[in-house]
Amino acid sequence: MTPVGRKPDDGERYRFILETAARLICERSYEGTSMQEIAAACRMTKAGLYHHIQNKEQLLFAIMNYGMDLFEEQVLAKVRDIADPVERLRSCMRRNIELVTQGVSKEVIIILHEHATLTGEAREYIDGRKKRYVRFIEDAFAEAVKAGRFRPMDPTIVAFSFLGMVLWVYKWFKPDGRMTEQQISDGMVDLFFAGLAPAGAAAPGLSLVPPSAPKEEAS
Amino acid sequence: MTPVGRKPDDGERYRFILETAARLICERSYEGTSMQEIAAACRMTKAGLYHHIQNKEQLLFAIMNYGMDLFEEQVLAKVRDIADPVERLRSCMRRNIELVTQGVSKEVIIILHEHATLTGEAREYIDGRKKRYVRFIEDAFAEAVKAGRFRPMDPTIVAFSFLGMVLWVYKWFKPDGRMTEQQISDGMVDLFFAGLAPAGAAAPGLSLVPPSAPKEEAS
Numbered sequence: 319m320t321p322v323g324r325k326p327d328d329g330e331r332y333r334f335i336l337e338t339a340a341r342l343i344c345e346r347s348y349e350g351t352s353m354q355e356i357a358a359a360c361r362m363t364k365a366g367l368y369h370h371i372q373n374k375e376q377l378l379f380a381i382m383n384y385g386m387d388l389f390e391e392q393v394l395a396k397v398r399d400i401a402d403p404v405e406r407l408r409s410c411m412r413r414n415i416e417l418v419t420q421g422v423s424k425e426v427i428i429i430l431h432e433h434a435t436l437t438g439e440a441r442e443y444i445d446g447r448k449k450r451y452v453r454f455i456e457d458a459f460a461e462a463v464k465a466g467r468f469r470p471m472d473p474t475i476v477a478f479s480f481l482g483m484v485l486w487v488y489k490w491f492k493p494d495g496r497m498t499e500q501q502i503s504d505g506m507v508d509l510f511f512a513g514l515a516p517a518g519a520a521a522p523g524l525s526l527v528p529p530s531a532p533k534e535e536a537s
Numbered sequence: 538m539t540p541v542g543r544k545p546d547d548g549e550r551y552r553f554i555l556e557t558a559a560r561l562i563c564e565r566s567y568e569g570t571s572m573q574e575i576a577a578a579c580r581m582t583k584a585g586l587y588h589h590i591q592n593k594e595q596l597l598f599a600i601m602n603y604g605m606d607l608f609e610e611q612v613l614a615k616v617r618d619i620a621d622p623v624e625r626l627r628s629c630m631r632r633n634i635e636l637v638t639q640g641v642s643k644e645v646i647i648i649l650h651e652h653a654t655l656t657g658e659a660r661e662y663i664d665g666r667k668k669r670y671v672r673f674i675e676d677a678f679a680e681a682v683k684a685g686r687f688r689p690m691d692p693t694i695v696a697f698s699f700l701g702m703v704l705w706v707y708k709w710f711k712p713d714g715r716m717t718e719q720q721i722s723d724g725m726v727d728l729f730f731a732g733l734a735p736a737g738a739a740a741p742g743l744s745l746v747p748p749s750a751p752k753e754e755a756s
Contacts, residue, residue: 347654349569432651435566474716475724482705483698490697497693505694513732
């Protein structure tokens with residue numbers, strides 16, 4: 319997922335442009351931001367900017383692809399090989415919350431999810447990348463149901479509930495607020511996975527001691 | 538919450554303006570939409586539009602207040618007097634999902650939650666109205682915990698998980714899609730409230746028969 323065939327400094331410069339543009343677009347909207355202003359914020363000439371980016375629509379597309387790259391590198395790539403489907407999903411939720419709270423590229427993620435200004439093939443392409451994530455969650459969930467680890471529910475409702483909880487975090491999380499990202503992550507994982515537990519499963523926080531297990535004498 | 542001191546036809550005209558403007562702003566962004574275009578879409582002259590709306594920032598503020606009015610009329614006002622806190626929250630979730638799926642004013646709700654173009658006092662005022670809703674959820678949750686109906690968790694995490702699940706629905710729900718809004722509502726209520734159930738509570742769908750209850754002879 320790291321840029322291939324591009325010198326590292328070019329890659330850094332390119333990411334800097336995308337992050338800077340994302341910040342301006344979040345502040346002023348896509349329509350309200352000119353390429354001139356983006357160039358100025360990047361301390362480049364307009365011609366210098368056009369050396370990296372063809373036009374404004376292509377810039378928006380690049381920001382969204384960068385958002386999906388970040389997500390795939392920092393979330394999907396790190397969890398997709400976890401064999402246990404429950405642990406795969408838990409870890410996925412934690413890492414996705416990290417991505418939207420650690421926030422070096424918060425504006426990139428906001429643009430990815432809030433601004434549907436792309437049209438035609440570019441839009442279809444980004445929607446396709448997002449759909450693959452939804453499918454990933456649905457598949458892990460279905461695998462866990464099959465193994466009797468989760469109760470049966472509609473996988474799409476489960477996937478979009480997961481995404482809603484996790485992605486809404488960027489709307490209210492404050493880095494200097496009462497809660498750490500760790501607390502948010504722990505709380506949401508606890509709430510969401512308790513809701514999926516099959517009938518008769520131990521409540522969260524309780525240890526699973528089989529009824530027939532030998533016991534030490536009490537008191 | 539209905540407009541007071543305004544003739545009904547004026548109220549209808551005003552709502553029509555706000556809904557039409559919201560639709561244009563969602564399509565083209567706030568910056569990308571002119572008052573001229575909004576007037577044209579409302580089949581009014583620009584002077585006629587300015588008879589109802591002072592300026593563009595005031596229009597955006599009016600749309601957001603209208604969104605909060607809709608929400609308070611259709612959700613809060615209908616559930617706030619339910620005595621049982623669990624039932625109050627369940628009903629609240631159902632009604633909020635209805636609001637974002639029935640969608641006559643979907644764009645109004647999208648603007649309310651996605652576009653932070655307001656500044657200064659107007660922004661603080663809308664944020665204050667939103668915060669009262671968060672507080673309402675937190676309070677109902679705390680009441681249910683106190684009554685032993687929910688397990689103890691951080692009320693803020695519970696409130697924002699609730700909101701994330703419910704409000705994210707407008708991003709993916711399709712009126713002609715596989716799932717009805719009733720199915721989404723049933724599924725999300727089931728998932729969310731099972732996650733809040735105290736340790737040892739019956740799993741969803743199981744009846745609560747006390748262990749000492751007399752039994753009919755089996756087989």
